[in-house]
Amino acid sequence: MRRQSSWVPHLADGTGSPAERLAEALGGDILSGVLREDERLPAHRPLAWRLGIGVGSVTRAYALLERRGLVRGMHGRGTFVAVRPDQAGPMLDLATNMPPPMFGDRALARTLTRLAKHVDPGLFNVYPPVAGHLEHRRIMARWLAGMGIAVAPERLLLTGGAQQALNVAVHVARRHAAYAVVEAQTYPGMLGAMRQAGLEIRPASMDNEGMRPAALERILAGRRDRRAVVYLTPTMQNPTTATMTVGRRRDIVALCRRFDALMIEDGVYVHEDDPARPALMTLAPERTFHVSSLSKILSPGLRIGALIPPVGYAGDCLRALLASSLMIAPLSYAMMAQWMQDGTAESVRNALHAESVRRQALVLSVLGAWAVTPSCHAFHAWLPMPAEYAARVVAHAHRLGVTLPPPGMFDAGDGMRGGVRLAFGNVAFRALPEALGRVRQACARRAENVPHDMMAMS
Template identity: 35%
Template structure:
């Protein structure tokens, strides 16, 4: 592929501004396309006969103007038209036909999901009360009878929650956004694991919040680093996924949970606990909403347990916040559509729903074992019943190049870049979602391709 090299003679001003202007012109003319990576700075500097510092300033100016986006450890890329200031979230598209997509954290497919949805829709279509609810306005926090059904179900899953604690949301992402917009004003500081869920990063950026990443290890967020951050500037809130970090799978240890709560109380910090990535009760620790109920908001969704398309979840919060949260929810969407809540409540009351979750728990354990077998000898981390596997690459390998190579061979995975908070350097690692494969046979096919690509000689790094 021919490297893009602009003619700076066409642009006035300093050399670095000419480079920025050339980037803008090339994007507008379609010479540089959304998602395309700009040439390495050293190579472009050599081609133009300028210093690398000039190119660096030119790229920075183009980024400041919103034309490109720099990714730590990866390069500088042309921004998509819809990217704005938020992290781009990847969704399946028609062009992925024939590709085994392991980039999204999804529950394993099962025909029971469609059957339970069909049964719920049929039952509701014959219920005059449900149809009446479906065409009228409801309370912003959700109908009490709906919250009671959801609370009973959550208790069967080992989550001790009461209906009066809950607000019904349009899924986990909505719950995170609602919590952030209620607790923090623009410009206030939010702390999170240095590698965390891209949706939380996106929500923080949409709210114009300052976001700081706290280093982590196999036991989750490091409390010594959090304490140092609190000494410099205490965050207004901390977002974390204590049961399994997304993407690494690290579980916040019991001692660190106690230390976190003590720090939060000492510095008056809100805690946003994301429990959307489901694990069986016996694999979960003591939830933060039990350790610090007065300052913890707990986010849960049906996405990883029932089906992502339902877009129904709950937000557990202290009663002192309920009025503010309800006001925020009304401002965003007035209410959650009651018809979809009725669908979920009907679904979870069926015996087949418990059967489906039992199957899913066992299936994910089997898929995790397959990943361990096929990728034996490589460094893996994750929970035994999770959809995600975090694979740290061998020394000398580059995640972006591996992702490109895998995609060429029909397998899509995620590199670390979307999970990086702020200026956190992207580790050379990839996330594979074993739950997303259509079945075990397809997963084995994908894992074989991953193993083969890992066994190949890494591509030589670009000269800088």
């Protein structure tokens, strides 16, 4: 007798099509371990009847999951779970900021098989152009357009990840700016790039939207004789999760225009077109270096970034990119093109967004007032507290088996406020409640000593 599926049919919440919502529900249960490897999924017609959707929607949902390598179809037998969730290690890693895996082994094998049949050998037999093949730049431009970033392919430079794009932007901006202004808590990779370039760094204080315009104005007004470059992550800032409203973005742009400051916009956490949160590049294209990447919203292993420089700086950026001696592997180009053209990339991007929503809800339910409630979604959270308490929380969490980043690594130098960043994409979902519970225990040990105004308010 054929074994029946144990899965309880349901659709994920949201406004997507029935096929997308079914794929999201099944994919989440597969990756979180609710459905085990080799377990049979429900047959198409009974599942469609149970959910009140068309049989074609079930077929499309299963096809989406198969492209991601999460399920496999066996002719005459049905559809089965194809992956086994990763086992949690002895230490639970909440330090590494990366999304959870959304591609199974079968998806990767199928992609490589298709590429072996159809890829242009010329891509592998010559050095690629410094900024990437024009066709790949067109594909990336179309992808960015879906996230509200409009750019001609010829203006787009492909890079070996966001870090290389940031390094190029800093290198070029250094020739035109004497110092840098950054958010008081900011991405340590950028702090390292600026220090290596010899840029003096001035931290600007923050609120729940990120950099405060008044703080930026004081810094720029006090150095009118020196040009600045301002580094910002306006959406889901790392580490604090702050997101700027359109009003805040316009205020920052107005100040940079008034004082003729350049801007470097880190857009790696943008995953959709949101007119309420326009890119700084859209508001001030003449002075903004925009950086994007596939690693945070698609796959960490696909190390492809994008740099959109202001028109007057494109030539300098191209030369700096050439001097960096780091070009994208042709296979990465080919995989990017394949996934973007066959719909896999969009499916995975949507699935990751849904997973980030689910995980953020869990973080807030476990940590309560300790964690900031963000207005956007990614795979990190912020627990504000004085630096000395943050260091103790990190140390105690380590004794409890949870790895957290050193709190001082995000500090740009003002030393006024600190906190603990959690990165919750690198732990299997079924292990996440335990990891968060240990963090809560570490925080509770310092609760009596932490001033109430330093705790996050939901």
